[in-house]
Amino acid sequence: MRSPITDYLTEALDGVRDDDSGELAGYIPELASADPGRLAAVFATADGETYSAGDAEVAFTIQSISKPFVYALAIADRGLDAVLEKVGVEPSGDAFNELSLEDDTGRPLNPMINAGAIAAHTLAGKKGLDPAARLARIVDGLSAFVGRRLEVDEAVFSSEMETANRNLAFAYMLRSHDILEEDPVAVVEGYTRQCSLLVTTADLAVMAATLANRGVQPVTGEQVVPAPVVRQVLSVMSTCGMYDAAGDWATQVGIPAKSGVAGGLIGALPGQLGIATFSPRLDRHGNSVRGVSLFERFSTDMGMHLMEVS
């Protein structure tokens, strides 16, 4: 049955449909062949309702949207202090694929850029897990956020590994600073598989709603990570989630968010709503062009900006 919210979402998609600006993520060959016309938006409320429009059930790879969730698992598994020892919380002001390490310690500035996410990947699960067991912990954990079993897109994984020289270079730098304590190649493979998990826009909205709902998955009722972990994650999303566009985003949209280079984008409005959009063409920051426009509209229409007094 259609609701006014579904109608609103459909109209919002129609409003951005003709914008064909931006480019597909060309540095991952498999993503460069995605259908650029795909478009979806989903709202998932903290009490378990979902409203979808467009290609909400089309699967694509999660890419960097995995980063806040793996950061959450790392803090839940190892404790905040252990994670802060290896990854900072300062916005870098640089692109996601810049190295951006602290001068004195070699810590990546934050867990939303690639270098920080590669380090955070190794902190998920109990200390001492082998790479396969750690990846299993990550797949289980992200699946719990979604409420269904996630799978890796092996074609996207292999394609990204063929061109992963930059992430491999980051991992070797992190190894030289003892931020990583293991084989850099195996770490980048694990991180790239994490980024290659297949999700739909509907899945992403529920993942975001779990963050909005203090770590409790609104449909299954599972406490996926403790509430204080979510506060940390949402804070880092709000300052670093949109990379070198984080300031524009904070002023114009004003909710914690994270983008991925396959075209996904999530936002979490604490206590209320998870939002996800999908549109594969990216701006120069690597954020979805039509996704950003949709969020700007949602924020304005519904007074979602967290700094706005209603």
Ligand code: GLN
């Ligand atoms: N797997 C991608 C990478 O490491 C993720 C980047 C992104 O989505 N911004 O480059």
